[in-house]
Amino acid sequence: MLNHWVVMPTCLPTVLRRCAVCASGRFRANGKFRVNAHHKLLDVWLLLLCSACGDTAKLTVLERMNVRSVRPELLERVHLNDPVLAGELLQDPVVLRRNRIALDWDNAWRLDTGSSEHLDSEVIDVLVRFAARIPVRPVRLIADGCGLSRAEAERAITEGKLVSAVRLNAKRSGDFTFVLKR
Numbered sequence: 001m002l003n004h005w006v007v008m009p010t011c012l013p014t015v016l017r018r019c020a021v022c023a024s025g026r027f028r029a030n031g032k033f034r035v036n037a038h039h040k041l042l043d044v045w046l047l048l049l050c051s052a053c054g055d056t057a058k059l060t061v062l063e064r065m066n067v068r069s070v071r072p073e074l075l076e077r078v079h080l081n082d083p084v085l086a087g088e089l090l091q092d093p094v095v096l097r098r099n100r101i102a103l104d105w106d107n108a109w110r111l112d113t114g115s116s117e118h119l120d121s122e123v124i125d126v127l128v129r130f131a132a133r134i135p136v137r138p139v140r141l142i143a144d145g146c147g148l149s150r151a152e153a154e155r156a157i158t159e160g161k162l163v164s165a166v167r168l169n170a171k172r173s174g175d176f177t178f179v180l181k182r
Helices: 072-079 083-090 093-099 138-146 150-158
Strands: 002-009 014-016 026-038 041-050 056-066 102-104 109-112 123-130 162-164 176-181
Touching: 002 138, 026 056, 026 072, 026 083, 041 083, 056 093, 072 083, 083 093, 109 138, 123 138, 138 150, 138 176, 150 162
Parallel strands: 002 123
Antiparallel strands: 002 109, 014 026, 014 102, 026 041, 041 056, 123 176, 162 176
């Protein structure tokens, strides 16, 4: 029987970027936006707070966009400071590339394995689904979900007891399946 595991975000990730005030490299997003209008043109920024000194930095979301070309529901969510929108924008590759930032997902996600009944069977067949683009090593997920140490999971890979179509030692943010034979 195929079991389903889900990797889910628990909070917004930390933004890795240099602070101009204290030279810290970590910012946290609180879901607040700033909108500036220049006649018929809009600028939209996602505000970040430095983890060390609390200074504010801005991530460019929209730059000099004509008001009519911005979807009304997007503009409404920006005005409401929608934290879900902030999470979506932090995962948008265009926003990440435009602002030259990276994300740190440490302590910002959890693995939901459902019930632990399937762990007693001889063969465990699992589909791991990602609710967000969170880069994690599959071997870490498997070790956590099956109650193994990382060394035991690595040993199972070398012995052929842990099999998958994807590389289990490289970071991955897309769905995958694996089979573990006890």
